[in-house]
Amino acid sequence: MFDTHISLAHGNGGRLMKALITDIFARHLGNPLLDTRLDAAPVPAPTGGEMVITTDGFTVQPLEFPGGDIGSLAVHGTINDLAVAGADPWYLTVSAIIEEGLEWAVLDRLVASMAGASRAAGMVVVAGDTKVVPRGNGGGIYFTTTGVGLRPSGVMLGMERIRPGDALLVSGPVGDHGTAVLLARESFGLRGDVQSDSASVLPLTRSVRQLSGLRFMRDPTRGGLATVAHELAHMTGLTVRLREHDLPVRYSVRAVCEILGYDPLYLACEGRVVAVVAADQADEVLRHWVDSGAEQSTLIGTLETGPARSLLETILGGERLLEELEEDPLPRIC
Amino acid sequence: MFDTHISLAHGNGGRLMKALITDIFARHLGNPLLDTRLDAAPVPAPTGGEMVITTDGFTVQPLEFPGGDIGSLAVHGTINDLAVAGADPWYLTVSAIIEEGLEWAVLDRLVASMAGASRAAGMVVVAGDTKVVPRGNGGGIYFTTTGVGLRPSGVMLGMERIRPGDALLVSGPVGDHGTAVLLARESFGLRGDVQSDSASVLPLTRSVRQLSGLRFMRDPTRGGLATVAHELAHMTGLTVRLREHDLPVRYSVRAVCEILGYDPLYLACEGRVVAVVAADQADEVLRHWVDSGAEQSTLIGTLETGPARSLLETILGGERLLEELEEDPLPRIC
Numbered sequence: 004m005f006d007t008h009i010s011l012a013h014g015n016g017g018r019l020m021k022a023l024i025t026d027i028f029a030r031h032l033g034n035p036l037l038d039t040r041l042d043a044a045p046v047p048a049p050t051g052g053e054m055v056i057t058t059d060g061f062t063v064q065p066l067e068f069p070g071g072d073i074g075s076l077a078v079h080g081t082i083n084d085l086a087v088a089g090a091d092p093w094y095l096t097v098s099a100i101i102e103e104g105l106e107w108a109v110l111d112r113l114v115a116s117m118a119g120a121s122r123a124a125g126m127v128v129v130a131g132d133t134k135v136v137p138r139g140n141g142g143g144i145y146f147t148t149t150g151v152g153l154r155p156s157g158v159m160l161g162m163e164r165i166r167p168g169d170a171l172l173v174s175g176p177v178g179d180h181g182t183a184v185l186l187a188r189e190s191f192g193l194r195g196d197v198q199s200d201s202a203s204v205l206p207l208t209r210s211v212r213q214l215s216g217l218r219f220m221r222d223p224t225r226g227g228l229a230t231v232a233h234e235l236a237h238m239t240g241l242t243v244r245l246r247e248h249d250l251p252v253r254y255s256v257r258a259v260c261e262i263l264g265y266d267p268l269y270l271a272c273e274g275r276v277v278a279v280v281a282a283d284q285a286d287e288v289l290r291h292w293v294d295s296g297a298e299q300s301t302l303i304g305t306l307e308t309g310p311a312r313s314l315l316e317t318i319l320g321g322e323r324l325l326e327e328l329e330e331d332p333l334p335r336i337c
Numbered sequence: 338m339f340d341t342h343i344s345l346a347h348g349n350g351g352r353l354m355k356a357l358i359t360d361i362f363a364r365h366l367g368n369p370l371l372d373t374r375l376d377a378a379p380v381p382a383p384t385g386g387e388m389v390i391t392t393d394g395f396t397v398q399p400l401e402f403p404g405g406d407i408g409s410l411a412v413h414g415t416i417n418d419l420a421v422a423g424a425d426p427w428y429l430t431v432s433a434i435i436e437e438g439l440e441w442a443v444l445d446r447l448v449a450s451m452a453g454a455s456r457a458a459g460m461v462v463v464a465g466d467t468k469v470v471p472r473g474n475g476g477g478i479y480f481t482t483t484g485v486g487l488r489p490s491g492v493m494l495g496m497e498r499i500r501p502g503d504a505l506l507v508s509g510p511v512g513d514h515g516t517a518v519l520l521a522r523e524s525f526g527l528r529g530d531v532q533s534d535s536a537s538v539l540p541l542t543r544s545v546r547q548l549s550g551l552r553f554m555r556d557p558t559r560g561g562l563a564t565v566a567h568e569l570a571h572m573t574g575l576t577v578r579l580r581e582h583d584l585p586v587r588y589s590v591r592a593v594c595e596i597l598g599y600d601p602l603y604l605a606c607e608g609r610v611v612a613v614v615a616a617d618q619a620d621e622v623l624r625h626w627v628d629s630g631a632e633q634s635t636l637i638g639t640l641e642t643g644p645a646r647s648l649l650e651t652i653l654g655g656e657r658l659l660e661e662l663e664e665d666p667l668p669r670i671c
Contacts, residue, residue, distance in 0.1 A: 016560030017662025040496075040572065042555065043391035043422035045488065048382040057377035058430035058483055060468045088377035096392035098481040100434070132481075134394045137668060142474045147432040147466075147481035149392060154379065162374075221376065226350030238374065328351025331344075334471060 014135030031118040049153035057084040068187035070199030074113035078120035081150040086208040087220040090152035092126040102141035170285035181270025202274030210291040216281030229268040232313040245304035348469025365452035383487035391418040402521035404533030408447035412454035415484040420542040421554040424486035426460040436475035504619035515604025536608030544625040550615030563602040566647040579638035
């Protein structure tokens with residue numbers, strides 16, 4: 004029998020589970036370090052720097068959207084958490100919780116996409132797990148990816164290195180991912196040409212992580228740029244001052260947000276870096292980023308002596324306090 | 338406002354998500370290596386042996402059952418995958434996908450249980466992630482745990498080391514976890530006093546992993562002992578011969594399985610070890626296990642020159658082929 008949909012028996016540890024693992028997961032993600040018969044995978048420990056670990060769950064709805072899907076998103080998300088910590092990605096583990104009834108062809112596409120994204124970043128999948136939950140107990144599929152990486156010796160990053168006068172940069176337009184996912188949900192009844200920015204930021208972080216003036220990097224995912232700004236202010240005790248005029252937001256993103264009442268500054272990006280850098284090295288960072296393909300990299304603000312708050316200088320010359328995110332603007336965005 | 342249930346806003350990256358992480362996850366799982374503000378956690382790389390990695394998703398229903406809950410189960414499961422690989426657990430990451438409406442008090446108990454289980458095994462939580470999915474899109478909570486461990490130099494285990502004549506051992510009664518979870522589901526309308534065997538098997542594996550005659554260990558979770566036997570036969574090309582007379586199965590487990598038509602050999606254990614060992618060291622392994630508290634450790638069979646199949650010598654003197662698991666006997670058992 005050829006299976007077209009995932010059944011509960013694909014999760015039972017028996018014949019069909021082996022078929023699922025062999026025909027989809029091992030076929031796409033196979034590499035010399037992946038042995039699906041092992042309980043735990045032996046791997047060389049990263050050396051020549053500091054080992055770093057990160058984990059993330061992914062529940063985005065719909066599973067496929069313009070510019071990406073939950074498979075590549077789950078890989079990019081974990082790569083990016085390692086990348087903004089100044090690290091190179093080494094090992095990836097993948098746990099899939101699959102809802103009974105998911106189409107075999109969809110799962111195949113998602114895992115193929117996952118494989119492409121990890122291969123592109125030089126990251127190998129070393130361990131995995133699959134579970135199947137009964138229909139009505141999951142949103143098609145949830146992935147959890149865990150990444151192990153290596154931060155090379157000499158890379159020094161951390162919020163505690165931030166000083167008054169530092170510059171705040173972003174590597175491209177904000178709100179693309181959130182808007183693309185929003186438009187992909189039929190319930191909104193809108194059509195648009197916005198693509199998710201889901202991508203590895205590793206080329207960007209690698210190009211600047213050794214600069215002495217680089218203080219801190221983060222990828223503005225859930226909660227968006229405004230949430231990163233709020234956290235920077237809260238943790239450093241400084242005032243984060245953003246200039247609306249300089250903030251890169253696509254016209255189509257701005258238009259959709261205006262119609263639906265969203266603020267793009269609070270919507271998720273999945274392929275951008277926010278960096279804090281000594282003012283005299285801001286241009287150098289921007290140059291490296293542009294050279295790496297992030298052509299809309301921009302200086303968007305500064306950090307100043309307190310109070311701890313995040314301010315937006317509006318185009319009209321006023322000031323608006325960027326409050327901490329309260330209600331969820333858009334659930335299941337990543 | 339004091340929250341009694343998880344809402345979507347607890348997953349948005351803003352104020353309530355920070356409260357969730359601080360008030361529950363960081364409060365219970367806190368340790369010097371856990372910094373919830375970081376994208377990726379720097380940790381010392383394991384040295385003095387081989388680094389190993391494992392990951393597992395947990396979707397058990399109900400979330401709490403006699404003898405355990407999904408929190409401690411998720412920790413024990415990952416510890417045990419490292420343990421049967423001959424390793425010591427070092428680092429744990431935790432990803433929680435929470436369904437809107439989960440009681441705050443339940444989540445608090447589950448994470449406290451998780452903390453107790455990891456602390457008992459000397460494993461520290463170094464990174465985590467929380468997501469919230471809308472009501473109807475998850476079974477209360479799903480956990481994915483990833484473990485990094487160290488297999489000390491000199492520990493040599495693997496199916497390729499198995500030889501004809503080797504002995505097969507199990508560290509205690511089988512089918513307890515599966516039966517306990519089954520009874521905890523109201524839908525079955527049965528009551529019983531069976532407790533899950535959910536526990537760390539680390540004391541057992543540590544006590545024997547340096548023995549020269551120890552070939553291979555595995556924890557018989559999904560698919561149970563029969564699935565491990567089937568896999569051993571399939572991978573080694575040998576006949577696995579089990580003696581029903583010697584198989585430890587509790588009276589209450591056997592009784593429930595007879596009423597409901599389950600075979601305890603196919604039901605999950607979550608605190609047992611199956612080991613293949615050179616025949617002349619079987620007694621030594623059993624002695625170490627009994628000394629470590631596994632009083633019902635038993636020699637249950639042998640591996641013989643092919644054909645590749647798994648046979649049960651019944652109490653009545655017949656032989657029964659243990660087929661590969663086909664349909665799922667009991668979904669969402671782990």
